[in-house]
Every structure is written in C-alpha cells, then in structure tokens.
Amino acid sequence: MLSAAGQDSLLNSYTDISKIGVARQITKTASSAYIHPKDDVQKIFSAISFFPGRQHTGTIPTGFVTKKLLLKFNICNTADTATSVFFFPGFYYNFINLFRIRSDSIQSLPSIFAPVNDSIGFKLIKLEGHDSATLIAELGFVKTHINTIRPRLVNSSQVEAFLATLHSGHNQDNLLTYIFCGLLLMMVLFSLANFFQGANRDFLYYSGYAFFLGGMLLTKALFDFRLDTVSFFFESYLDYIMQCIGIIFYMIFMQRFLDTKGRHPFLYRFYNIGIGLLVVSMMVYSWFHFFSNNFSAEYLTENATKILLLLMVAIFLVYSLRNWKNKLMRYLFWGNLFLFIFSVISLVTVILDDLFSHLPGIFNSALFYYEAGLFLELVFFLAGLNYKNRRNIIEQIRERESLKAQNKMQEYEKEIAVYKAQQEERERISADMHDELGSGMTAIRLMSEIARNKMKENTPVEIEKISASANDVLNKMNAIIWSMNSGNDTLDSLVSYIRAYSLGYFDNTPVECKVNSPQQIPASELSGDKRRNVFLCVKETLNNTLKHSNASLVSIDIVVNHSLIIIIEDNGRGIDMQQLRQFGNGLKNIAKRMESIGGTYTIENKNGTLTTLTLPL
Numbered sequence: 063m064l065s066a067a068g069q070d071s072l073l074n075s076y077t078d079i080s081k082i083g084v085a086r087q088i089t090k091t092a093s094s095a096y097i098h099p100k101d102d103v104q105k106i107f108s109a110i111s112f113f114p115g116r117q118h119t120g121t122i123p124t125g126f127v128t129k130k131l132l133l134k135f136n137i138c139n140t141a142d143t144a145t146s147v148f149f150f151p152g153f154y155y156n157f158i159n160l161f162r163i164r165s166d167s168i169q170s171l172p173s174i175f176a177p178v179n180d181s182i183g184f185k186l187i188k189l190e191g192h193d194s195a196t197l198i199a200e201l202g203f204v205k206t207h208i209n210t211i212r213p214r215l216v217n218s219s220q221v222e223a224f225l226a227t228l229h230s231g232h233n234q235d236n237l238l239t240y241i242f243c244g245l246l247l248m249m250v251l252f253s254l255a256n257f258f259q260g261a262n263r264d265f266l267y268y269s270g271y272a273f274f275l276g277g278m279l280l281t282k283a284l285f286d287f288r289l290d291t292v293s294f295f296f297e298s299y300l301d302y303i304m305q306c307i308g309i310i311f312y313m314i315f316m317q318r319f320l321d322t323k324g325r326h327p328f329l330y331r332f333y334n335i336g337i338g339l340l341v342v343s344m345m346v347y348s349w350f351h352f353f354s355n356n357f358s359a360e361y362l363t364e365n366a367t368k369i370l371l372l373l374m375v376a377i378f379l380v381y382s383l384r385n386w387k388n389k390l391m392r393y394l395f396w397g398n399l400f401l402f403i404f405s406v407i408s409l410v411t412v413i414l415d416d417l418f419s420h421l422p423g424i425f426n427s428a429l430f431y432y433e434a435g436l437f438l439e440l441v442f443f444l445a446g447l448n449y450k451n452r453r454n455i456i457e458q459i460r461e462r463e464s465l466k467a468q469n470k471m472q473e474y475e476k477e478i479a480v481y482k483a484q485q486e487e488r489e490r491i492s493a494d495m496h497d498e499l500g501s502g503m504t505a506i507r508l509m510s511e512i513a514r515n516k517m518k519e520n521t522p523v524e525i526e527k528i529s530a531s532a533n534d535v536l537n538k539m540n541a542i543i544w545s546m547n548s549g550n551d552t553l554d555s556l557v558s559y560i561r562a563y564s565l566g567y568f569d570n571t572p573v574e575c576k577v578n579s580p581q582q583i584p585a586s587e588l589s590g591d592k593r594r595n596v597f598l599c600v601k602e603t604l605n606n607t608l609k610h611s612n613a614s615l616v617s618i619d620i621v622v623n624h625s626l627i628i629i630i631e632d633n634g635r636g637i638d639m640q641q642l643r644q645f646g647n648g649l650k651n652i653a654k655r656m657e658s659i660g661g662t663y664t665i666e667n668k669n670g671t672l673t674t675l676t677l678p679l
Contacts, residue, residue: 404435
C-alpha cells in the first residue's frame with residue numbers, strides 16, 4: 063500500500079516522455095485506486111491509498127465499473143525543450159481528468175484533447191525540459207463489460223498512427239462482419255420484395271429480424287474501438303436493445319412461418335412467453351442503465367436473458383426432435399442447433415475472456431462465434447424457406463387446378479344445359495314446321511296438281527308455278543327440318559342425306575348423278591351447324607352445276623378419314639376463273655360457310671368444274 067505522500071517503491075520509476083517514439087505503456091510503473099463516483103479527488107486526496115500496478119489485469123469486474131479509477135504515474139523530460147504527449151488510458155472511458163501532485167496537494171491540468179476524431183480518449187500532458195512530475199488520472203468507465211486498464215503515453219505527433227495500429231488488429235474481424243451484414247441486407251431486401259409482391263407478412267417480420275441483427279452487427283463494426291459518445295452509447299446500451307428487438311421479430315416470424323397457432327399450440331405459447339421475457343428484460347435493463355449505478359444487476363440481467371434464450375433454443379430443439387417427421391422442422395432444427403452451439407461459445411468467450419484471449423486472430427472474438435452461428439442458421443433457414451415455398455407452390459397449383467376443374471365442370475354443365483335447351487327448341491321448331499308448314503305446303507302442292515289435272519290442256523301458267531314453288535319450298539323446308547333435328551347430328555346422317563338429296567335433285571333432269579360414298583362410316587358426332595353449312599355448300603354447288611355447266615354427268619365422291627372430303631366433278635364446259643360474275647355471291651357464300659366451320663373450299667377448271675369441300679373431323 064502507498065501513502066498519499068507517495069512513499070512507495072515505484073516513486074522513482076519515471077517514464078521519459080522525450081524518448082517515446084509512438085506510444086509507451088505505463089501499466090507496470092503506475093499505481094491504482096478506486097473511489098466512489100461522487101468523491102472529489104482534490105478533497106480526499108490525502109486519504110487515498112494506491113496499490114502498485116493494476117488491480118485488474120483483465121476486464122474490470124462489474125462491481126467496479128461504476129466507480130472512479132485513479133492512476134498515479136511518474137514522468138520526466140530529459141530533453142532541453144518542452145515535450146508534449148497524450149495520455150491514453152484505453153477505450154470506453156466516459157471522462158479523463160489529469161492532476162499534478164505538488165507537495166501534499168494536487169493541481170488540475172488543462173483539458174486539451176487530441177486533434178483527431180477520437181479526441182475524447184486523449185488528454186494532453188506538457189512537461190518542460192529537464193523536469194519531472196507525478197500525475198494522477200481520474201477516469202470514469204463506460205457501462206460495459208469489456209472495460210480494461212491499459213494506460214499509454216502517446217507521442218503528440220503520432221496519435222493517428224497509434225490509432226491505426228490499434229484498429230488494424232480488428233480489421234479482419236470487421237471485414238467478416240461487413241460481409242455478414244451484406245448477407246443480412248440481401249435477406250432484408252429479399253424479404254421486403256416477397257412481402258410487397260405477395261403481401262406475406264411472414265417476410266416482413268423476418269426482414270425486421272435481419273434488419274435489427276444486421277444493424278447491431280454493422281454498428282458494432284463501425285464503432286469498433288471508436289472514442290465518441292455515440293460509440294459509448296451503442297456499446298453500453300443500444301447493442302443489447304437492438305439484439306432483443308431483432309429476436310422478438312424472429313419469434314413472431316417463427317410463429318407465423320410454422321403456423322404455430324394452428325399446428326403447434328405449444329410453440330405458439332412458448333414464443334409468446336419468450337416475447338414477454340424480452341420486453342421485461344429490456345425494461346429492467348433500461349432502468350438499471352439510466353436510473354441506477356448497479357452495473358452488476360444490469361450485466362446480470364443481460365446475461366440471464368441470454369442464458370434463458372439459449373434454454374429456449376434447447377427446448378425448441380427437443381420439440382423439433384419430437385416432430386422429426388415434419389421436414390420443415392428439420393431445417394429449423396439444424397439451423398437452431400448450430401446457432402445454439404456457437405452462441406454458447408460466444409457467451410463463454412465473453413464471460414471467460416482470459417481463456418480465449420490467447421487464441422490467434424478472429425478465434426478470440428466472441429462476435430465471430432456469434433456471427434458464425436447466425437450464418438449457419440441463415441443457411442438452414444433459406445433451405446427451409448425454399449422447401450416451404452416449393453410445398454406451397456405445389457399446393458397452390460393443386461388448388462388452382464382443382465378450382466379450374468370445378469369451373470370447367472360448371473361451364474360444361476352450363477353448356478350442356480344450354481345445348482339441351484337449344485336441342486329441345488330445335489326439335490320443337492322442326493316438329494312444328496313438319497306438322498304445320500309441311501302439311502300446308504304438301505296440301506298446296508296436291509291441290510295444284512289436282513287443279514292442273516282437271517284443266518288438262520287449259521292449265522294456267524300460274525298453277526304450274528304454284529306447283530313448282532310449293533314443291534321447291536317443301537324441299538327447302540325438309541332440308542331445314544333435317545338440319546335442325548338433333549337426331550341427325552352424325553356424320554353418317556350427313557353422308558346419307560347428301561346422297562339422297564343429290565340423286566333426287568337431278569331426277570327428271572338431263573344430268574346423270576353418281577354418288578360414291580364409303581360403305582362403312584365411322585360413328586362420329588357432327589353438330590347441326592356444321593351439317594347445315596356443309597349441306598348448303600353441296601346444294602349451292604349442285605345448283606350451279608345444273609344451271610351453268612351444261613354437263614351431262616355429275617360425280618360426287620365422299621371420302622372419310624381424319625377429314626370429311628366431298629369432291630363434286632362434272633363434265634361440263636368448266637368454269638372461267640377470270641369471269642365469275644355469273645355466279646354472283648354463291649361461290650363467296652360457299653367459301654364463307656366452310657371457313658366459319660373450320661373447313662376449306664376450292665374450285666378449279668379440270669375438263670369441267672372440280673369442287674372440293676374439306677372439313678376436319
């Protein structure tokens with residue numbers, strides 16, 4: 063123990079500031095003491111007892127963080143001129159006050175900061191040539207568990223080089239953090255894109271988780287070993303709050319991602335308890351931080367919460383094992399398992415810093431192990447998300463196809479109902495026409511025949527025209543009735559009707575008609591619209607042949623395979639393709655009718671006229 067008068071074994075240990083190149087540690091030559099945070103150093107100086115060296119070689123115990131640290135050290139200047147150095151106690155000190163001992167009293171030194179961005183971490187010491195002094199540094203810790211005592215004297219012209227040297231040891235750690243934050247940023251953008259495209263709130267919660275965790279890690283790297291109030295606030299308070307908020311978002315996401323309310327009620331209640339735990343923890347942690355000097359309780363709240371979170375992860379792992387058949391649970395199991403393992407290592411690294419401090423490079427960093435666990439959890443989450451998306455897509459396709467099938471079935475039922483109604487109406491109209499108009503036209507024709515027979519040679523021309531018109535109307539009406547009757551909606555009916563009509567049409571004319579049709583016609587349905595249009599095309603062609611061809615023979619060949627092909631050929635004078643006016647709109651109507659039912663029509667001059675009608679079946 064050293065007295066206030068400075069009668070200790072280190073009294074003659076002086077650090078020559080004129081010979082400092084960049085920086086020099088004064089840990090071994092300094093003495094230390096702790097006082098109450100409200101004590102005034104100048105008033106109680108005579109009662110202070112200093113201990114040689116540092117009382118704590120590692121991180122500062124939580125019970126001492128809220129106390130003031132006093133460091134007493136000796137300096138000298140062997141140069142002929144005045145020399146200036148900056149006192150640098152280490153990182154995470156709220157304030158630095160310097161005093162010079164003169165006899166039995168101490169004098170406050172001017173508070174001059176270093177001309178760098180991290181200025182608040184340095185205080186200027188100026189000593190005249192061939193002078194010596196005993197100084198006391200009054201230091202206040204930031205409320206964080208990573209405080210250490212490593213005081214150094216830094217050449218006033220080498221402050222930036224000194225800081226660059228300190229930061230270089232952490233560049234590798236920070237580079238990995240930046241890379242991982244980039245991955246989390248991609249996940250934020252990916253999740254937001256999925257949310258805005260599909261309005262899936264799951265992704266909004268995951269983006270919140272990735273944003274706060276990524277923000278916490280990014281700011282940790284940006285403020286790594288920075289000496290400013292923002293860095294101190296983040297390290298002492300905000301990083302834990304951001305981590306808790308991120309985990310809350312993750313728990314809400316897991317509730318929705320696994321549909322815990324409907325499928326896993328235990329997990330739903332379990333995560334609600336976890337969310338409540340984190341909210342209470344943040345409130346208690348904030349109270350201790352802002353309204354109490356009990357840093358031990360604040361630190362205990364943080365560590366207890368982290369241990370309980372690890373326990374929750376362990377419970378989730380056990381639950382996942384019990385639901386191993388759920389493939390989505392397997393992906394989350396492996397991700398949480400790796401997160402659990404590396405989080406435990408990270409927590410142990412923080413608590414037992416001395417055991418890991420000797421490891422090389424990034425392996426002594428608690429943040430590295432935590433980031434490794436988060437990365438592996440992210441990998442397995444993406445695999446699980448991919449699996450869930452594939453499963454959802456398959457289910458959506460099935461539902462969509464089922465809905466389409468139902469809609470088609472309903473459409474088919476409507477079409478069938480409409481078709482049946484049309485068929486019934488067609489049959490009713492054809493029956494009425496046959497019964498009413500048919501009998502009336504037949505009566506007109508018979509009466510005109512009777513009148514003509516009675517008058518014999520004195521038969522008026524008008525009666526002949528009435529008989530011919532009645533006969534023509536009756537034939538047309540029969541054709542219409544045939545086309546409207548749904549019982550005739552077959553290919554066989556069409557071929558038979560064309561054969562009968564053609565032979566009857568040229569009966570009692572100078573034109574001989576031959577019809578060649580297949581002996582066996584496949585049973586194939588043919589709608590009334592197609593039958594009617596094909597028949598009318600044949601009828602128009604036969605009419606043109608009779609009126610304009612001067613033919614003595616008409617040959618009709620009907621071929622049935624994948625298409626219905628009707629070839630009508632006569633031995634007349636042929637058709638002049640350059641002058642078709644004599645046929646009026648007849649040929650155009652034939653072409654339009656065939657086109658309307660998906661068929662084709664051709665006409666050519668080939669030792670007569672050759673007409674081909676083709677209808678795909």
